[in-house]
Amino acid sequence: MPAPPAALRRGPFRPGAFRSPAHGPRTAVVLGRWLGAALLLCFATGLISHLLQDPPGWLAPHLPPRPVNGYRTTQGLHVIAGLAAVPLAGAKLWTVYPRLFEWPPARGVLHLLERLSIALLVAAVLLELFTGLLNTLQWYPWPFPFRQTHYWTAWTAVGALLVHLAVKAPVIAAHWRRAGAVPPSVPPPVPPPVPPSVPPSGRRAVLAATAAAVGAVTLTTAGQSVPWLRALDLFAPRRPGTGGLPVNRTAAQAGTTAVPADWRLAVDGPAGYLIGLGGLRGLPQTTADLPIACVEGWSADARWTGVRLSDLLRRAGIPAGSAVRITSLEAEGPYRVTEMPAPYADDPLTLLALDLDGRPLTPDHGFPARIVAPNRPGVLQTKWVARIEAV
Incomplete structure (x- = not known):
């Protein structure tokens, strides 16, 4: 040229x-x-x-x-x-x-x-x-x-x-x-x-x-x-530890501010059952220190208390080594239904949490019950749980 x-x-x-x-x-x-x-x-x-x-x-x-x-x-x-x-x-x-x-x-x-x-x-x-x-x-x-x-x-x-x-x-x-x-x-x-x-x-x-x-x-x-x-941490979008555990999706955004007074968790399996909040609190409780870590990059430590997921699954006749599907009360959303592989479902630190840092869950943190598991993205830590079933 x-x-x-x-x-x-x-x-x-x-x-x-x-x-x-x-x-x-x-x-x-x-x-x-x-x-x-x-x-x-x-x-x-x-x-x-x-x-x-x-x-x-x-x-x-x-x-x-x-x-x-x-x-x-x-x-x-x-x-x-x-x-x-x-x-x-x-x-x-x-x-x-x-x-x-x-x-x-x-x-x-x-x-x-x-x-x-x-x-x-x-x-x-x-x-x-x-x-x-x-x-x-x-x-x-x-x-x-x-x-x-x-x-x-x-x-x-x-x-x-x-x-x-x-x-x-x-x-x-x-x-x-x-x-x-x-x-x-x-x-x-x-x-x-x-x-x-x-x-x-x-x-x-x-x-x-x-x-x-x-x-x-x-x-x-x-x-x-x-x-x-x-x-x-001056310019990050989130400042965990300031004002409590951050939330990405509030109860108002999910449409779960009014949980039915007769809420009961459905656990589907060979011996499936329904259990309310009082019944869950009557089961053996486990406390675990697990972080919530989100895709946006922020993470925060928290102390969770609740029932081991594996205990709930065994009670329903779901054998160890089974993956499970978890459904939220929220009406819609990309993570309203999530699947949890068997290694997480069987881990003793995976909880159906009822309390956060020694207090009952608030609506924004998933009242009446939410899933918390180790090494799991925050969007998969399902809040406002309504149903748990074997895949």
């Missing part, structure tokens, strides 16, 4: 328009390392959390209820890494944006495919970070389903990232180490021409500012899932 007329080779299109080391390959590689680590951690923890929340049929019987804080840890890390990736992605795009003004735009088919793959990578990462950020606020101003879109966009972003790494491997290898840190047996890469009057301080300033931004974002938001950082 011929060069454009000299009149067009002005501003950002002129040769040597971006000469600062802040836009150089070394800066891009360092920021790429940080961003790549955040994205891969976000992807790995998000995949684990997704499988815990929506496991395929072959995996469900093998999900582990321990460690108790497993989901809390993976989802907390997922949101922490995702928030840290926001300033990292902004810094990385700022560093490489001069490439938008390269001429010619495509030097051939392979170069064109490379640039299209980068466009796909940027679009997928920005969509992933944007939707994930708004999910922490429980704000969904789009017509598509968040969870499914977020999941498949993550696979798209990781695939495009791997392609990008393969294409840029020579550049990454050449600029992976600082100048002077290359082993003597390896000749140092030849840096792009930079006028002597431009010192590398611009690169250091960009990296320092980016590190400071990531640290600030992490320290002021991670407290929603890391208890010892609660004092710094």
Whole structure:
């Protein structure tokens, strides 16, 4: 493709328009390392959390209820890494944006495919970070389903990232180490021409500012899932431990503020039965310290007291090793009916909870009874339980 007329080779299109080391390959590689680590951690923890929340049929019987804080840890890390990736992605795009003004735009088919793959990578990462950020606020101003879109966009972003790494491997290898840190047996890469009057301080300033931004974002938001950082939890959407255990869906939103006075739990099985609140309180009670951990990234500890789910199932003649279906009193909602794999149903820490922190459940926390299980996403800790049955 011929060069454009000299009149067009002005501003950002002129040769040597971006000469600062802040836009150089070394800066891009360092920021790429940080961003790549955040994205891969976000992807790995998000995949684990997704499988815990929506496991395929072959995996469900093998999900582990321990460690108790497993989901809390993976989802907390997922949101922490995702928030840290926001300033990292902004810094990385700022560093490489001069490439938008390269001429010619495509030097051939392979170069064109490379640039299209980068466009796909940027679009997928920005969509992933944007939707994930708004999910922490429980704000969904789009017509598509968040969870499914977020999941498949993550696979798209990781695939495009791997392609990008393969294409840029020579550049990454050449600029992976600082100048002077290359082993003597390896000749140092030849840096792009930079006028002597431009010192590398611009690169250091960009990296320092980016590190400071990531640290600030992490320290002021991670407290929603890391208890010892609660004092710094200034900008996270939730502040667990302030004003009691947070709730995502209130009784008013679920339409369960008026529980019938004659409420009775139905436990369906070979020896199925109905039992009221007084009858449940008359059964052996168990107390367990279990966290509530939600997909938005926040988590909080609580002390629950109630009847072991396994005791209720055995009384109904449901054998050990059975998965169960749990139905809520709420009229509608994506988690009105949930299924619990056998390892959770049989775990002695899985409770039909009646009390929270020594007091009867309030309507917002699931009165008259709710499910609490270890290593389980908060949306699956069914509130306002009406029926339990073997699958």
